Amino acid sequence: MNGAGAREGPSDEALLTEFLKGRPDAFEALVERHARDVYHFVARFVGNAALAEDVVQETFLQVHQSARGFDRSRRFKPWLFTIAANKARDQMRSRSRKREVSVDSLFEGGDGERKSLLEILSSPADEPGETVISDEQCDTVRRIVDGMPEHLKEVLLLGYYQRMAYKEIAEVLEIPLGTVKSRLHAAVAHFAAAYRRRVGEGTE
Amino acid sequence: MGMSREPLDTIDRLLAYHLGTADADATPAFQAQLASDAALQQQSQRLRRILQPLQTYDVRTPPQLTASILQHIAAYQAAPLKMTPVSASERAGRSPTISWRDLMSAAAAVALFVGVMVPGYQAARRASQRALCMDQMRGLGAAFQGYAASNAGFLPYGGPPQESLWVLDRGATLPKAPSTLEVLSRSGFGANRPPFTCPSDVRGPSGSTGYSAQNFVQPRVVSRISSEFPIVSDPNPLIENGVVHPSDDGRNSDVHGRNAGQTVLRIGGSAEWQTRPTIGIARDNIFQINNLREYNVREPLSSISDAFLVP
Numbered sequence: 001m002n003g004a005g006a007r008e009g010p011s012d013e014a015l016l017t018e019f020l021k022g023r024p025d026a027f028e029a030l031v032e033r034h035a036r037d038v039y040h041f042v043a044r045f046v047g048n049a050a051l052a053e054d055v056v057q058e059t060f061l062q063v064h065q066s067a068r069g070f071d072r073s074r075r076f077k078p079w080l081f082t083i084a085a086n087k088a089r090d091q092m093r094s095r096s097r098k099r100e101v102s103v104d105s106l107f108e109g110g111d112g113e114r115k116s117l118l119e120i121l122s123s124p125a126d127e128p129g130e131t132v133i134s135d136e137q138c139d140t141v142r143r144i145v146d147g148m149p150e151h152l153k154e155v156l157l158l159g160y161y162q163r164m165a166y167k168e169i170a171e172v173l174e175i176p177l178g179t180v181k182s183r184l185h186a187a188v189a190h191f192a193a194a195y196r197r198r199v200g201e202g203t204e
Numbered sequence: 205m206g207m208s209r210e211p212l213d214t215i216d217r218l219l220a221y222h223l224g225t226a227d228a229d230a231t232p233a234f235q236a237q238l239a240s241d242a243a244l245q246q247q248s249q250r251l252r253r254i255l256q257p258l259q260t261y262d263v264r265t266p267p268q269l270t271a272s273i274l275q276h277i278a279a280y281q282a283a284p285l286k287m288t289p290v291s292a293s294e295r296a297g298r299s300p301t302i303s304w305r306d307l308m309s310a311a312a313a314v315a316l317f318v319g320v321m322v323p324g325y326q327a328a329r330r331a332s333q334r335a336l337c338m339d340q341m342r343g344l345g346a347a348f349q350g351y352a353a354s355n356a357g358f359l360p361y362g363g364p365p366q367e368s369l370w371v372l373d374r375g376a377t378l379p380k381a382p383s384t385l386e387v388l389s390r391s392g393f394g395a396n397r398p399p400f401t402c403p404s405d406v407r408g409p410s411g412s413t414g415y416s417a418q419n420f421v422q423p424r425v426v427s428r429i430s431s432e433f434p435i436v437s438d439p440n441p442l443i444e445n446g447v448v449h450p451s452d453d454g455r456n457s458d459v460h461g462r463n464a465g466q467t468v469l470r471i472g473g474s475a476e477w478q479t480r481p482t483i484g485i486a487r488d489n490i491f492q493i494n495n496l497r498e499y500n501v502r503e504p505l506s507s508i509s510d511a512f513l514v515p
Contacts, residue, residue: 028270028274031270031273031274032270035269035270035273036265036269039263039265039266039269040263040265043263044261044263049263049264049266053266053269053272056269056273057272057273057276057277058276060273060276060277061273061276061277061280064277086338086339086342089474090335090338093476093477117215117219118215120250120254121215121218121247121250121251122243122247137257137260138260138261138262140257141257141258141260141261142261145258145261150474151431151472151473151474156258159219159223159225160223160255160258161258161261163223163224163225164225165220165225165227166216166220166225173473174342174343174345174346174349174473175346175349175473176349176350176353178353179349181216184219185215185216185219188219188251188254188255191254191258192254195254195257
């Protein structure tokens with residue numbers, strides 16, 4: 001789990017203040033504290049380990065360069081992830097990996113059906129089976145997440161893997177709370193449909 | 205669409221519960237609801253099984269990640285060239301006069317420096333300005349969403365396009381068109397964001413230029429528009445310094461020189477650098493009204509989905 005959990009020591013914002021007062025070790029502490037989480041988020045976002053390391057380096061470089069302009073009314077972690085998400089999106093586009101996605105294709109239902117999360121959870125026909133973990137299924141999950149539309153993927157990554165609360169996700173992505181919820185519904189529904197279809201294909 | 209909000213709120217809480225992000229104060233009450241509601245228990249089981257495979261997507265952290273980040277920052281800080289003056293001892297024994305060879309060497313070095321560094325510097329500057337522009341565009345995207353959230357989902361609406369003299373004959377000076385951005389600005393959204401200018405066009409006057417923006421045929425609700433719909437870009441390639449550029453055929457002209465292209469904001473909040481005008485839903489030409497070869501005056505948009513960005 002990548003969740004933040006309770007931390008000992010000074011807050012992120014206090015460390016940033018110390019860094020701005022001339023203590024480089026405070027910045028190092030911030031990097032030490034958040035590098036792993038940011039890397040995990042970015043690695044799943046761009047789907048490439050080497051690229052992810054570059055993006056994470058650029059993210060912290062921008063934090064270092066922009067620290068003086070940090071809005072003190074915000075919290076550090078959402079700001080950090082906002083920068084990371086922007087860098088990851090830019091990197092994806094610069095590598096021409098962006099997929100044009102129409103609204104109609106947001107749900108992979110196999111037969112073209114579009115089901116909401118509520119419908120999926122309420123329908124016995126969509127009963128997902130217990131998962132037996134195998135390397136092949138790990139790869140399937142990775143491919144589905146990698147192929148998700150960006151606006152759904154980023155919400156899923158922040159919500160599931162980073163364990164961020166809806167409000168925090170809204171702050172990171174600079175979108176309304178209601179949009180976070182609807183996108184998270186869509187992301188989970190998208191994943192459920194795609195996983196069911198791929199696993200179904202594999203067993204037929 | 206007629207669906208009650210209550211089941212969706214329950215799914216929100218169920219999702220938060222399974223993601224482990226639920227408010228700690230609210231968890232006991234939800235657990236109690238879960239214990240007494242068989243249907244909810246079934247939904248909970250299904251959601252658990254849906255989410256279960258996601259845990260298999262593991263990521264291995266590079267062993268020296270923190271060190272590589274700090275090295276990258278240190279290398280960036282050391283990047284500006286440090287010109288070391290020639291020491292007195294190095295110059296000892298040399299004639300104070302300058303030979304032709306010295307002069308030619310110096311000239312070659314200067315030429316080499318200019319030839320290598322200046323294009324690199326300009327490219328880096330353009331890249332930096334584009335990045336800044338994209339950041340500002342995303343700020344505008346958030347402002348659009350904020351406006352919609354406070355106005356029953358409606359996007360800022362600048363008035364009927366039939367009254368907008370947004371493009372005249374070539375070479376003509378552009379009058380002011382009612383703009384969604386003006387409405388957005390007046391409403392106070394984005395006031396604490398970067399200014400309503402985008403500096404990605406390095407050739408623009410004083411390094412900053414205004415945006416082009418979508419004027420809708422009628423007020424639109426954000427949730428009913430594709431997230432891919434282009435809504436703002438930095439300058440329209442057909443316009444230069446407020447005058448229609450001769451190459452007004454709807455393609456990216458050479459108005460921006462080697463920087464030909466635009467930063468485009470889509471209503472979903474993403475911003476990107478585009479070198480083609482034919483982007484967005486249905487590969488719409490964002491700088492030309494559909495099926496129109498030449499602009500005159502007062503052309504209405506051809507359809508509700510026509511993404512035509514006006515200066």
